[in-house]
Amino acid sequence: MEHKDRHAIVTGGGTGIGLGIALALAGAGAQVTITGRDERRLASVAAMHPRLHALGMDVSSEASVRDGVDQAADARGPVSICIANAGIAEPASFRSETLAHWRETMTTNLDGVFLTFQAALSTLGREEWGRMIAISSIAGLRGLKGASAYTASKHGVIGLVRALSEEHLGAEITFNAICPGYVDTPIVDRNAEQIAKSQKMSAEDARDLLARGNRHKRLLGTDEVTATALWLCSSAARSVNGQSIQIAGGQVS
Template identity: 40%
Template sequence: MPEIDSAGGLSGRHALVTGGSRGIGAAIASRLAADGARLTLLSRDFVRATETVARLPKSAHAHAIACDITDPAAIADAFADARAQHGAVDILINNAGQAASAPLRRTSDELWHRMLAVNLTGTFLCARTAVADMLTSGRGRVVNIASTAGLRGYPYVIAYTAAKHGVIGLTRAMALELAGTPITVNAVCPGFTDTELFQESVTHVIDSTGRGAEEARAAFVRHNPQGRLIEPAEVADTVAWLCSDAAASITGQSISVSGGEVM
């Protein structure tokens, strides 16, 4: 993978990261800031997002905005606030998401609609809004954080898996539609990643099955041929490369960051 100029390969670019308060989103924000981007973080948890902003370098001029990405009006207001702070959005990282598990017969209508709303509809709404900026400015990068669940099937996460498959389809369709412009659209598909969200999944397995913590953790790790969890910084490195000029010809791709789980 080409190296990125850490001294400012994204200097002057305005990057907006949804779900940027923790985990993969926070790691991506940190990496893009190190590469010179100015940052806007969207999150439902404004306090946590503000704490993340405080840890970013001052050169990023980062700021946080409270936003529910399933609400079109809230997105319009958040993007208007972001533009007022940093100008047009050059880079959109659709990272916000949720992962709730249930077997098919216990997947309620509410859970189904919530998983699609947060993971798929929110990605669509933010992309539709950001692309208008990018078409006007003549440059842009959209990176959708999907999952290996978008490339294969997993049991007991029916709604989440369906939503992430939708994100892959959305990515491909957008990339083709925008191929005649300077905008690229790609997806990054992490395997099980060592975040707070993952720890919540481990806790759910412990509570629902009675397994011990190590056994529950091993049930996830076994999917990775390298026998480990993915680190958030590894996902962030891939995202940063896709945002760089070096990846100008990469579009419509779904890149698995999973230790070989998906080949």
């Protein structure tokens, strides 16, 4: 119960990596606000644990984020753990990339982290304890073919984390990014369906193709990312700051 009475927010907390982290933090004693756009889904997930609390919030909307975080802080206290997980991953080759898709990706993946961190920090004093974690990607460390917007947005997330860690050196608040490879989540399922359709292959072969993008040639489990997030939130990681933790079955950069 290391995080008993602490308040955590997990954006995109209704599925995949976000759900795994939210459940783990709740199990460690935190009161966890899970956010997302699908309020029905969030409500069903919140029923899984008494310390999960659903909040409809769209990270691409400044008003939604600021109002949502304020509402959560009023109900459960300052946000001492913030997991900026919400994001989108829609592939597109650069030649076919549209400005609308580019801006949607940046707004969700990069602006969303900026807004979530800034709103969460506004609930804390500068000397208070805090853990701010962004879920980036191996695409934040290297180029990803056919996903220029996604790659650029995830590079931006890592740059933001590094800048914030420097701004808060010596404080009790740390900033880190987790950079997973391909994780067995609904996002991978959707991408596999698109690949299967475009490449005229089976869904299973498409999943295998994605798995080969990880150095050990298999999809990651959400529990691997969850364990890393819990460690970064622990007292054992109090000197880990401004880092990009790779989880991809081998070296990627």
